[in-house]
Amino acid sequence: MARIRDLRNYLEKGIADRDRQYDWDNSGNQIVPDDREINKAAFALDPSEKVINKAIEEGCEVLITHHPLFFGSLKSLNFDKPFDRKIIKAIQNGLAVLSHHTSLDLADYSLNDHLCALLGGKVEETLVSEGRTEMVKFVVFVPVTHSQAVRETMAAAGAGNIGNYSDVSFSAEGTGRFKPCDGANPFIGTPGALEEVHEHRIETIIERSKITNLIKEVIKAHPYEEVAYDVYPVLGGAEYGLGRIASFEAAMPMSRFLDHVRFVLGADALRVNTSDLSGKVKRFAVVTGSGASLWKKCIGRTDVLVTGDLKHHEALDAREAGITVIDGGHFHTERIFMKYLAEQISKQFNIKSVLIDEEPPIINWR
CATH class of the missing domain: 3.40.1390.30 (NIF3 (NGG1p interacting factor 3)-like)
Incomplete structure (x- = not known):
């Protein structure tokens, strides 16, 4: 439970x-x-x-x-x-x-991704970049007999995700040495005697926010009484941000797109900053909630923004810049x-x- x-x-x-x-x-x-x-x-x-x-x-x-x-x-x-x-x-x-x-x-799968999916658009990029996910490299030393179990535990804890790939890790064989001291209860070896074990060095990457849980789960899956592991900071990390830009396989008439947005949102009406509905929509931006102020981020990338909380001067300025802003409402989006x-x-x-x-x-x- x-x-x-x-x-x-x-x-x-x-x-x-x-x-x-x-x-x-x-x-x-x-x-x-x-x-x-x-x-x-x-x-x-x-x-x-x-x-x-x-x-x-x-x-x-x-x-x-x-x-x-x-x-x-x-x-x-x-x-x-x-x-x-x-x-x-x-x-x-x-x-x-x-x-x-x-x-x-x-989030990686945000409200914006979900609305794009409901509209049938394929997400191509983030509208506004806000940073990169902090990543760390995790390295653990495991007897070969238990390396598969530990790798599976690492993947289940969210480690080894790179782009469209999961369960990413690297292993190298080597010899581990240790001497159990008085009071130790070793899985392998005898107190007071130097032991050599055929081990795997397993390394992967994970988001910094998940490292504490990863360590806890690896220790539970690891056979040793004392687990040797290292954590290193890693530069880079996946970009994250606000809003999405998505596209359709085939362009959709603007009037049909408006009906489609209204239906998906379950809204009884939309607010739009133009009466010219003669165009077609192939590529569009989405910022759920209060995102009308971000219309300038669309310039040169898309001329349609689906969002909420559109204000008078934003509507006028966006129209003059050639950006159609569709206000589906903060609540509905x-x-x-x-x-x-x-x-x-x-x-x-x-x-x-x-x-x-x-x-x-x-x-x-x-």
């Missing part, structure tokens, strides 16, 4: 690295009353009072949201205040709240990922998931 800590580790180490979040953000633990077992998890875009009440009503032990509950400092709690009230209710009912915001926006996340976590931990219904904060009045 999965526990809160298992879910936290999976989210932070397997999906959204908290080290990637922006400085102003607060991804990760919001409320963690205890490390209870999880039978049912709730998912929503925002940790609103309505959402928290519904998660409690559904009997969920944890609520996972994209937008964090806390951004600023909190100096007191008063049940008369709506924001404070939902915090108190969550704590009283033992509901854990976990949020992954910009760490998820900057991000909400779709919560369904995907609910399905992934339900499969990973074999628990029930509840995607809580939410009303968009902004309604198009007709």
Whole structure:
């Protein structure tokens, strides 16, 4: 049975690295009353009072949201205040709240990748580069009899991923020497006698954020009482960033593309900064949530941006620069990922998931 800590580790180490979040953000633990077992998890875009009440009503032990509950400092709690009230209710009912915001926006498979996939576009590049993943080289010395088991353990812990390849490692044969001292309980050898063992030096690379878990798992799989290993910093690492640029195999008429976006998002309307829909869409950019300000990053790369939170002057300036900005709404462009996340976590931990219904904060009045 999965526990809160298992879910936290999976989210932070397997999906959204908290080290990637922006400085102003607060991804990760919001409320963690205890490390209870999880039978049912709730998912929503925002940790609103309505959402928290519904998660409690559904009997969920944890609520996972994209937008964090806390951004600023909190100096007191008063049940008369709506924001404070939902915090108190969550704590009283033992509901854990976990949020992954910009760490998820900057993940290897982000909200932007998911929207591109739903639209049927092939991701070609990142719109805005924000850095490179910090990598380390891990080296461990293993008796040949156990080298295969240790390699498999390393791969299962997330080591050896390079581009489109996994399970990447290198082995070299050699002789290991050691003398067990008094009090030792050696797997091979006798206390006080120098021992020589046919060993493999196995080396691989892994993200720095995953190295602690890798070491723990390797020690569990390794036969020796004391495991010899080295960790070295490595330059480079995969680029990560915000937004994606994707393309279709065949160009799509703009009017059809707009209908397609609206259908995929489940939105009742879109906002667009031009009335000229005579063009075709072959290549487009996506920035989910509030990304309209990034339209300048599209110049010379694509002339279509799907995003949210378009402002008056951004719309005008982008139009004059030849960039069509399609505003599907902050809510709609991000909400779709919560369904995907609910399905992934339900499969990973074999628990029930509840995607809580939410009303968009902004309604198009007709």
